[in-house]
Every structure is written in structure tokens, then in C-alpha cells.
Amino acid sequence: MYNYLLFIHILSAVTAIAAVICYPIIMSSARTVGQTKFALSLLEKTAILPKLGGTLLLLTGLAIGFQETYLFREQWYVASIVVFFIILVIFARLLPVGNKQQLKLLQQTQGDDLPEAYRLSRRRSALLEAVAILAVFVSILLMVFKP
Structure with missing residues (x-):
């Protein structure tokens, strides 16, 4: 049973981590209002990946802990x-x-230039994404090296 849980745990980690790493990549490529709206809708659709992967990661990690x-x-x-x-x-x-x-701000925007209010909100999100990526890195270090 342990090996099955470990397999699901690792697969869940890959799914969740890939989504975490892709967030800033997707958002940094958007340069216009139209592109940004598309990027935000893409993130909304793929938001299930870190949630599903993270939930399975937690459940399998705890199950391994109970074993x-x-x-x-x-x-x-x-x-x-x-x-x-x-x-x-x-x-x-x-x-x-x-x-x-951010999407609400873009809905109110005329033209294709990104408004300053959006840029400020995006900077906050980028900071959160950076913290999450750092946390993922620390998590991987803890699980691999078990210090």
C-alpha cells in the first residue's frame, strides 16, 4: 500500500508544482488587455490543477504519515x-x-493598454506567486533531503 500512496503522492506533487510554476510564466507573457484577459481566463480554467494535485498531495502525505x-x-x-x-x-x-x-479592472478598460491599477494588482500577485514558488522549492528540499 505504501508504494501506491507514494506513487500518487509524487504524481500529485508534479501536477500541483507544474501549475504553480506555470502561473507566472503565463501572466508574464500577456502584454495587452486582450492577452491579459485570455491569460486570466486560462488560469481560471487551470486552477483545478493545484487544487486537485494539492488535495491529493495532502491526503496521500497524511496517509503515509498514518502508516x-x-x-x-x-x-x-x-x-x-x-x-x-x-x-x-x-x-x-x-x-x-x-x-x-484584475479581470474586473480590465473589463472597465477602454483600449488595449494595461491600466496602472492592473499593473499594481499584478505586482502583488507576482509577489505571491514568487513566495509560492519559493515554498514549493523548500517543500521539495524537505521531502528529498529530509534534514
Whole structure:
């Protein structure tokens, strides 16, 4: 059973991490109002990936922990769960709110130039994305090296 859980855990991590890394890549390529609206709608459609991958990641990680109960006494394991929740808050709550706000700003825009209010909101989202990517990196380090 452990190997099956580990396989699903790793597959879930790949799914969630790929989505996390793609967010800033997709958004940095948008240069006009039309492109940005498309990028935001694309992110809205792909938002299921970090949610699904993250949920499976948490469930399989905890299931592995319940099979190997000593893990709950390991600092790297507990730290991985804490880091996971940081990523979860960013991608399940903070970024979707920011994306909706940005889309609302773009709906009110005439022309194809991105308004300054959008750029400011986007900078906040980019900072959150950077924090999430750093958290993913720390999470991977914790799981691979188990310090």
C-alpha cells in the first residue's frame, strides 16, 4: 500500500508544482488587455490543477504519515505540511481573489493598454506567486533531503 500512496503522492506533487510554476510564466507573457484577459481566463480554467494535485498531495502525505507514525515526530515532515498550507492559502484563496480583481479592472478598460491599477494588482500577485514558488522549492528540499 505504501508504494501506491507514494506513487500518487509524487504524481500529485508534479501536477500541483507544474501549475504553480506555470502561473507566472503565463501572466508574464500577456502584454495587452486582450492577452491579459485570455491569460486570466486560462488560469481560471487551470486552477483545478493545484487544487486537485494539492488535495491529493495532502491526503496521500497524511496517509503515509498514518502508516509510518514516526513521521509525525520528524521536523521535516511537519515543516512540509506547514509549507504546504502556505502554498494552499496562496493558490486557493489569495491568487483567485487577485485574479478576479484584475479581470474586473480590465473589463472597465477602454483600449488595449494595461491600466496602472492592473499593473499594481499584478505586482502583488507576482509577489505571491514568487513566495509560492519559493515554498514549493523548500517543500521539495524537505521531502528529498529530509534534514
